[in-house]
Amino acid sequence: MTITDQPSTKGNDPETAIISAALTGALTTRDQCTAIPYTPEEIAEDAAAAREAGAAIAHIHARTENGSPTYDTDVYQEIHDEIRDRTDILINFSTGALHAPPEDRIEYVRAVQPDIAALNMGSMNYAKYSESREEFVFDMVFENSFGEIRQFVTAMEKAGVRPELECFDTGHVGNVRPLLQNGNLSHPLQFSLILGVLGGIPATIENLTHQVRQLPENANWQVIGISRDQWALAAGALAMGGNVRVGLEDNFYLPSGEMATNAELVEQAAQLTRNVGRKPATPEEAHEIMGLDR
Amino acid sequence: MTITDQPSTKGNDPETAIISAALTGALTTRDQCTAIPYTPEEIAEDAAAAREAGAAIAHIHARTENGSPTYDTDVYQEIHDEIRDRTDILINFSTGALHAPPEDRIEYVRAVQPDIAALNMGSMNYAKYSESREEFVFDMVFENSFGEIRQFVTAMEKAGVRPELECFDTGHVGNVRPLLQNGNLSHPLQFSLILGVLGGIPATIENLTHQVRQLPENANWQVIGISRDQWALAAGALAMGGNVRVGLEDNFYLPSGEMATNAELVEQAAQLTRNVGRKPATPEEAHEIMGLDR
Amino acid sequence: MTITDQPSTKGNDPETAIISAALTGALTTRDQCTAIPYTPEEIAEDAAAAREAGAAIAHIHARTENGSPTYDTDVYQEIHDEIRDRTDILINFSTGALHAPPEDRIEYVRAVQPDIAALNMGSMNYAKYSESREEFVFDMVFENSFGEIRQFVTAMEKAGVRPELECFDTGHVGNVRPLLQNGNLSHPLQFSLILGVLGGIPATIENLTHQVRQLPENANWQVIGISRDQWALAAGALAMGGNVRVGLEDNFYLPSGEMATNAELVEQAAQLTRNVGRKPATPEEAHEIMGLDR
Amino acid sequence: MTITDQPSTKGNDPETAIISAALTGALTTRDQCTAIPYTPEEIAEDAAAAREAGAAIAHIHARTENGSPTYDTDVYQEIHDEIRDRTDILINFSTGALHAPPEDRIEYVRAVQPDIAALNMGSMNYAKYSESREEFVFDMVFENSFGEIRQFVTAMEKAGVRPELECFDTGHVGNVRPLLQNGNLSHPLQFSLILGVLGGIPATIENLTHQVRQLPENANWQVIGISRDQWALAAGALAMGGNVRVGLEDNFYLPSGEMATNAELVEQAAQLTRNVGRKPATPEEAHEIMGLDR
């Protein structure tokens, strides 16, 4: 067995890694990092630059001009069109939010029909703790009942949008099982494994291998690491045959500690990909590997 | 290395296994199983019989005379006293509930001071799915924010009650970390690993070994399996050096499929314990192994 | 997911466990345990009693009348015929030896054509160490080159005998890969996972789950534990969906510490099987589960 | 928990990775790769260049002027002195050989007293298989009995040379246990985990995490990958907190497929180290991390 045909590769391509660029997010602002794109044009420019640097997918949260999150279908449509004017990168829309009802977050997916839309697969505490101050910075319960998950997945299915199953803990992967049995979900499945959120599974390579073992044989998967831990998780995932997500939503910094742009973060991920003997997938290759037509 | 000195034993005793009897629970009724004890006397009688059969700990939810859950301090006190009149079994009180505020569930722990009280270590979906009917039987979000966890653990600490850290997923074990760092929790720690609740970590021996790997070196741990799956999980846990919980709260049935009493379920667990070459701990031995005076 | 449909079950039957009885071995004598059968009649009587107690397979080393190992085809034939006169238990011949050349150990397999024959899948140190005396009791290199493995497997293939792939370490499971690729082996595969020999993989449930993960999806597997550790390994394996081997070759003692007969050891394994909610397979069921006609 | 304080780090430094350069090996020749150094001067020049590129340890096999292996103490002494004239890199001598008796391979360790010497920790098949030709390229039994291991380790202990425990399978790590118990070995321990030799543990990140779990808490460890698989194993190991070995003994090629020099291979490993947010250790830092004075 060579490292390129490990079981952990699952449905991914051992020779090629799909790089996603999470361009915006919803929580951070230009006060923290001036390179975060807000407007449809800015987002589309970053998408094109990320594509140039090696990304095959752009994961997007819409923002108003002053940077606050919006769930407006028109804005999402405009982002979609501006990107399509510039590049063939696959488009992935967030559906997460802290204070917007599910219906609002389904509507723009239904209307704009991106290639992919993210879907949170379970509930958990979502907190941050400061070791130096010995206190919790924030402390929330991130609620995603099966009822709500099914609302999203049914809408995506109807709209021909591939759900990206976001799993923050072991149980979240297990939650796929009843939804496969009752027909809400069908193969091929696409997973994002998020490690390192306090309340979910801790960020270790040991835990990443554990999460990957839980996945069905033919599933696609990528790792999402939060903060600068992202680079070690990305290296581990690439070595295991995984795909990776980087971008200003998840982390502002290069491994060196320098603050970066989306394109620079993607360029770093592409270098890491080549360093383990794989190469970044084009959008066309990613489309094929993920079976987006099925 | 012999099987009795495996790293998975952690702080447990390789030669001796602590059997907990979860006598009552809060959700099931005598319509489903006539052997469920309701009154303090009935609970105390079952505790004594469980002790005789090999249990060292009785885990208890109070009930009214018609079987509905109660958080009344007087009832908990009466259960405590009736048990103490009959046997030296260690007493463990539940603090969980679906519709009672935290304050109510802390009060009886503070007042009655059992040896141990259960503490849920995180949030998750808590659901049940019927494969035959292809539908969800129930679908809830089980919320336990860090704020609420800290309320409970602080009260237990003050009352000299050992918290039993109930972990339904990998992240729940990780949630211990900030609470150790800020001093809310201190060693030795006592964990319950619950597998098989839909929304939490699925019931496999692979996942049990994973959960045990997450625990600190000197921690005590037991497995809690829900439904008849319990017997395979118990066998796996006993083989790994773990402790086990059985009783009508978790499962009504012997491995043969016959419905049983609490004492019969404990007797079956004791037989399984001896079958792997270990022996059931007495309450005195359990007190020592768990370091309850520390 | 219930505990009965765990991935670790692989090609085994989750409801039914195949118990093998290793009746004789080659290294121990009646001075150590009076119940060890030597002659074909004694072996056949033990095989019948083991079948009665729940075993589906008898694993056999031939002995002379004074108990020393023999590779004489006539003796193996006589054992085979005496067993067949008494019971339908499946017959599995050892092919291992310390001082006999491979040809001698292939000949009786070729001639007598048992249902199954054991096959060591790799090399390793084979030693025993005394912690109390702080010295090695014995220290050998157990040599099984690929050349020798292929000699055996080719002969078995021709004789229509299913090879039982004996794996003492992780690499031994990996050694199956080239032999599948070049056609020396074909599916379905039957594995024995031996843990606890010094030089091979240590006896922990963690390591058992690791070994099982290495197996192909549709493989049958059983655990073989050496000495009294066997009972914990057997419990862990049964909980994971595995099959088990017991018998005087591996261990003389019940979990209680009492010395036992082959039938008593099998009876104990059958009880353990029922204690996890499974039942012992008959030879006919084992034949079907292992696909012995394929 | 951040990725830099994972349990898999064990005794390594999470911020700093020790890069070893295996400069020569014994099996390959300049016909295959012109950059392989033969003479003491050539080896010392490569050691200095490797040090410049980020290596802290040089692992060395002596060669005659025409490239064949030699166990001559004078040659090893000359290599040692030539390196010391040029650089402070730590010196690690091989003790392995196919056709030289143990005494010959101990003598130069005893006489020259390098900082570290390699020690094979068990036996296994050592083979190579060609999938395209469907045949074994070579097929050997690699024998290292406990008796021989103890001969080496005793000599190293007396000479004040740190043994580097080379483990090709799970059992090899377990073999450390009796040698610790009887005092042949003492903490801190230094492990090399070799994955991907046919006969030993296959090269997967899953198996690397498994091997690391077997190690004592305070152990140092590095990964050794054979052939171009090395780069993915190195990325996985660096992400887990491990150290790495590269160099012409293990692999001639950069991830891009270009043939390289020792210095170029080390430079690539150093880049990978920085890409996961760590930095290459100096020889002085490595000396401290490995506790070489203890």
Ligand SMILES: [Zn+2]
């Ligand atoms: Zn997002």
Ligand SMILES: [Zn+2]
């Ligand atoms: Zn309870």
Ligand SMILES: [Zn+2]
């Ligand atoms: Zn045998």
Ligand SMILES: [Zn+2]
């Ligand atoms: Zn070497």
